[in-house]
Amino acid sequence: MSLAYVSGTVTGGIIIEKVGRRTLLLLFTFLNNLALLAFLFFAKIRILIDPMKYGCLGALIIYGYTYGTGVGPISWFISSELVPQKHRSIAQSVAYAINTLMVVISTFTVLPLYSVIGSYAFVILYSIPSFISMLILFRYLPETKGREIHDIVNELKNK
Structure with a gap:
């Protein structure tokens, strides 16, 4: 899993200036959601077909x-x-604080919820919020690659 993450980070670092931040973020958020849904599918079907447990592993790597x-x-x-x-410093601090809070909440929620509803816990805790975020980002997130901050801020004000 860590190797997949590091490989992905290297890939992202290479292609981000070619593809753009908005496109990369939206595309890989969508693919990320598909991987979680694939995990759910394989987790449910492995009850009938045991080798499908490797599909769960593959979905986690993806x-x-x-x-x-x-x-x-x-x-x-x-x-x-x-x-x-x-x-910028306050925006970064607020973003980090919210991220840390969400990590703590999801960390302490995922296992109890998983023990109650199984792999659907991932859908509730990760896929649904991620999908909603993706829709909001699709609507409001401007491309920032190669643009001056005043242009970006003006575009955000006009949305």
Whole structure:
């Protein structure tokens, strides 16, 4: 899983300037969601066909790769590209605080929920919020590659 994440991060670092942040983030968020749904599918079907448990492993590896390529790294720096210089440190701090809070909540929620509803816990805790976020980002997130901050801020104000 870690190797997949690192490989994805290297891939993302190579292609981000060619593809753009918005495209990379949206595409790999979508693929990330598909990997989680594939995990759910394989987890349910492995009850009938035992070798499908390897599909769960494959889905987790794909999840790690797609997270490393787009969702993980981009989410750490794009917030600083969306706000004026004088507000960057507070925007970054708020983003980090919210991320940390969500990690704590999901960490302490996933296993109890998994023991109650099984692999559907991943859909409730990860896929649904990620899909909603993807729709919001699709609607409001501008491309930041090669643009000046004042252009980006003006575009955000007009949305």
